[in-house]
Amino acid sequence: MPELPEVETVRRGLAPVMEGAVITRADVNRPDLRWPFPARMAERLTGQRVERLRRRSKYVLADLSSGETLLVHLGMSGRMLISGDPLGAFVHEHPAAQKHDHVVFYMDNGARITFNDPRRFGAMDLIETAKQDDHKLLAVLGPEPLSNDFHDSILVEAFKGRNTPVKSALLDQRIVAGLGNIYVCETLFRAGINPKRKAGRIAAAKVAGLVPIIRDVLGEAIEAGGSSLRDFRQADGELGYFQHSFDVYGREGAPCKTQGCVASIARVVQSGRSSFYCPVCQR
DNA sequence: ATAGGCACCTGGTGGC
DNA sequence: TGCCACCAGGTGCCTA
Numbered sequence: 001m002p003e004l005p006e007v008e009t010v011r012r013g014l015a016p017v018m019e020g021a022v023i024t025r026a027d028v029n030r031p032d033l034r035w036p037f038p039a040r041m042a043e044r045l046t047g048q049r050v051e052r053l054r055r056r057s058k059y060v061l062a063d064l065s066s067g068e069t070l071l072v073h074l075g076m077s078g079r080m081l082i083s084g085d086p087l088g089a090f091v092h093e094h095p096a097a098q099k100h101d102h103v104v105f106y107m108d109n110g111a112r113i114t115f116n117d118p119r120r121f122g123a124m125d126l127i128e129t130a131k132q133d134d135h136k137l138l139a140v141l142g143p144e145p146l147s148n149d150f151h152d153s154i155l156v157e158a159f160k161g162r163n164t165p166v167k168s169a170l171l172d173q174r175i176v177a178g179l180g181n182i183y184v185c186e187t188l189f190r191a192g193i194n195p196k197r198k199a200g201r202i203a204a205a206k207v208a209g210l211v212p213i214i215r216d217v218l219g220e221a222i223e224a225g226g227s228s229l230r231d232f233r234q235a236d237g238e239l240g241y242f243q244h245s246f247d248v249y250g251r252e253g254a255p256c257k258t259q260g261c262v263a264s265i266a267r268v269v270q271s272g273r274s275s276f277y278c279p280v281c282q283r
Numbered sequence: 284a285t286a287g288g289c290a291c292c293t294g295g296t297g298g299c
Numbered sequence: 300t301g302c303c304a305c306c307a308g309g310t311g312c313c314t315a
Binding site: 034075076077100117118119120121162163164168271272 | 285286287288289291292293294
């Protein structure tokens with residue numbers, strides 16, 4: 001579910017109520033999500049000031065005054081809900097506990113942040129901030145697509161000799177970090193590349209052309225998320241999901257949006273996941 | 284090293 | 300209403 005833009009939207013929504021605030025209490029309602037929580041997580045969070053909220057790929061990272069960083073992954077179904085009255089601008093009554101409310105953070109500014117994740121593919125960990133680059137989950141990540149570390153030659157080199165479909169290559173977090181099923185589909189549509197094409201057989205110029213497209217697709221989605229922030233703050237305080245229209249994702253059988261194209265969007269399953277594409281525009 | 288498939292979970296939807 | 304199959308925005312791990 002949440003890909004880089006949704007995670008960034010969550011980060012931006014949480015930042016105003018978390019950065020500079022102290023965690024006065026943390027309720028940890030089960031022993032694990034995808035993996036066991038780190039030892040004594042609640043105690044290690046309690047009393048810590050959140051110095052900064054960052055994002056790396058699909059991870060939200062909260063740097064704590066203790067020198068540790070809280071790592072959060074939303075998995076497929078993770079959500080964050082803000083309640084309370086931390087800023088004058090939005091007021092949400094604290095809701096009754098819901099099923100799958102696994103972790104609840106209480107801030108000294110009155111905000112309550114509830115992490116809810118039905119499928120429990122999400123994860124949390126505490127890592128020494130200074131050693132974050134060695135963390136198992138972060139160490140394997142490729143370049144951040146919106147940073148300068150991501151550029152033509154990086155992607156061209158990564159695709160070279162690859163016998164895997166371009167769809168899989170772009171989903172590979174070691175090649176570029178943060179893309180998921182939706183935004184890979186959207187990227188390949190804009191690039192006019194069929195998702196079944198082998199990564200290693202695409203002309204270098206065309207691979208290079210993916211770089212600005214990926215940046216645009218993610219950037220536009222982040223903007224859409226940002227503009228929705230105010231709305232759901234006023235609505236129910238829930239972060240991470242927002243209305244966004246896609247060119248191909250979820251549009252099987254619907255008309256291709258390319259001007260003059262009369263084809264309809266097709267769906268194929270690649271390594272167990274749906275790929276949506278226009279069979280005429282994407283070759 | 285690389286590619287492919289499975290596993291981990293719950294909930295929603297649509298068909299019978 | 301009930302049951303069932305299928306689908307879902309992720310990704311680590313195992314196998315060949």
